[in-house]
Amino acid sequence: MVLCTCGLQCVVRTSWTNRNPGRLFYSCPTYNSSFPFIGWVDPSMCDRSLDIIPGLLRTRDALEDGLALEQERADWEEHRANKEETRANQAELRAKMEEERAKKLRKYLIITWVLFASYVYLQI
Template identity: 50%
Template sequence: MICRCGLPTVIRTTWRPANPGRRFYCCPKPEPNDGFQDWVDPPMCARSVLIIPGLLNNMNQLQETVRENAAIARKNASKARRFKIMLGLSWLFFVMYLMMK
């Protein structure tokens, strides 16, 4: 398909609530461009239009939770490393104390 500007169109995906996940042809130029040209996919059933936004919302919330948990895990790994070093040093000092007696 050719755009009104003469360039071949590109396929993009819309995530707007009315047409979530539906692909469309549009101008390849960055803004300002000729925008929407035509749909690639047929219209979705009403149930899909209702369900997909909720699934996307759940997915985004889960991804945020994963990011938060990964940050907590990195912080805990750093603390564990410090505690191992402190434990090793305490044993070293304990052994040195016993040897000096």
């Protein structure tokens, strides 16, 4: 158990600096403490690792950013397709309602003509 200078038990954190990528270190558990670094848990890395790991991390970050951007674009396309589908469904529904209305009006027109013809026939 490693204690901080403030007396609390240290927590283990991971460094992501270019000089110590992925290296564990002891730190004060208090947020914004004046003792963010107490000491290393891991031994130092060899020069070859220090050359390679930051580049790999940058590549990974760039790939994750690209993936997030593609996901966002795919989500937007899906949203747009759904909107188009909704619009098409609404237009179809409107067309059906117009057709029903036209059928009703045709029926009323026929009934009116029959009534008119009956009236004229009975007058004669």
